Amino acid sequence: MEQVLGFLSDGANWQGEAGIPNRLLEHLEIALLAVLIASLIALPLGFYIGHTGRLQLVGINIANMGRAIPSYALMVMLLPVMLGLAPVLGYDPRLGLRFLPVFLAMVLLAVPPILVATYAGLQDVDRELSESSRGMGLTERQILTQVELPLALPVIVGGVRIALLQVIATATIGAFLAGGGLGRFIIDGIARRDDGMLYTGVLLVSVLAVGTDISLSWVQRRLTPAGVRAATEPGSVELRGSGAT
């Protein structure tokens, strides 16, 4: 603890590229960007599968693949490919070394939880509700956006929450491939035997993850209509998700 306070009270650790604010910013930037791109892929596909009930097998297979390949293995396998593609596609090889393998691994791993939560959440909506909306003359788009999505939203946010946590953890590991972010404090702390730096990194990244988890679970609860809140147990979908593999 003293070592952490020592590290935190040194003004030099709050400035410049290797300072805490910049590392935190790097971590948040890459994590949010990855989840954003993943959402752009997963949400439309999830809406389609959840609303129509088609292509379910595709969804299940993507979800299982996401579970089988761990983030670290994925990013190191992408590394030689990204380095090799640099001259072909004309980007800076340093991008292939630092940013691209980590970022691509993050996007690929963020897709499955969001996709599964989206279509599972939509499919959980009472069929009779959708049917009666159809009977009342709502268009398919209206049924999806006005009836099904509001009811599925807490579950979808749950998927985003899992994705974000995975991505924050993956970004930490990314520091090992010379990436930025809070993981740098951990990697450099070990390399330099600087326990203050190491513990600061551990503390900051843990607080970031736990804080993200708590705030998104709060959002989830806020989005759940009071009537539904009483009827469902939180986490029931996650449970079923893990039981499927």
Place this chain on the structure above:
Amino acid sequence: MVEIRWDWIAGHLDDVADKTWQHVQLLVIPMVAGFVIAFALAILAARRPGTIGPVTAVTGLLYTIPSLAAFAVLVPITGLSLMTAIIPLTAYTLLILYVNTVAGLRSVPAEVNEAADAMGYGRWTRLLRIQVPLAVPMIMAGVRVATVTTIGLVTVSAIVGGNRFGGLGQFITEGLQTDFDTKIYLGAVGSVILAFIIDGGLVGLQRWLTPWARARAERA
């Protein structure tokens, strides 16, 4: 683009076997320790449902901590001994194993419990001979997810483990440091293959543990 030197792998099968064996050790020790703890806590939950909330919160908190941080935190204390990997790996299994075991025990229909009571089963014998066997499918689902997760995390532990631990993940670290793609892929693909093989074994174990499910499937 990526060149795999199969001859190098063929010449280093001893090394592959050693690291695979360590990977398996770093899987089995935390899984057994995690299962014992989670199972005891789930039994407690069956008797005192009030413990479910706090236990889920604490194991959930442990599960949320990014893996590299969890492995790094013990380095100054336990150094590069295997405990540095085993303790966080055990902690990570708890949430999945606990939640699934509790859900499995709770999924036993009330009529079944009442029938057991009527047949004169005591609380403990009912728990061990009726509820636990019926919860096996849910428990095994948890074991499978925890196993695959742990195999992936062992690979990550190599980042702090240097040349001491990390199982097949050590090939990745060595490959990155010496710019040798064959080692990187050997470690990464190797750990994924290991996960598939062991998961397949667990499916077999589940069929063996629940013969009634198989009998039912055959009759249908």
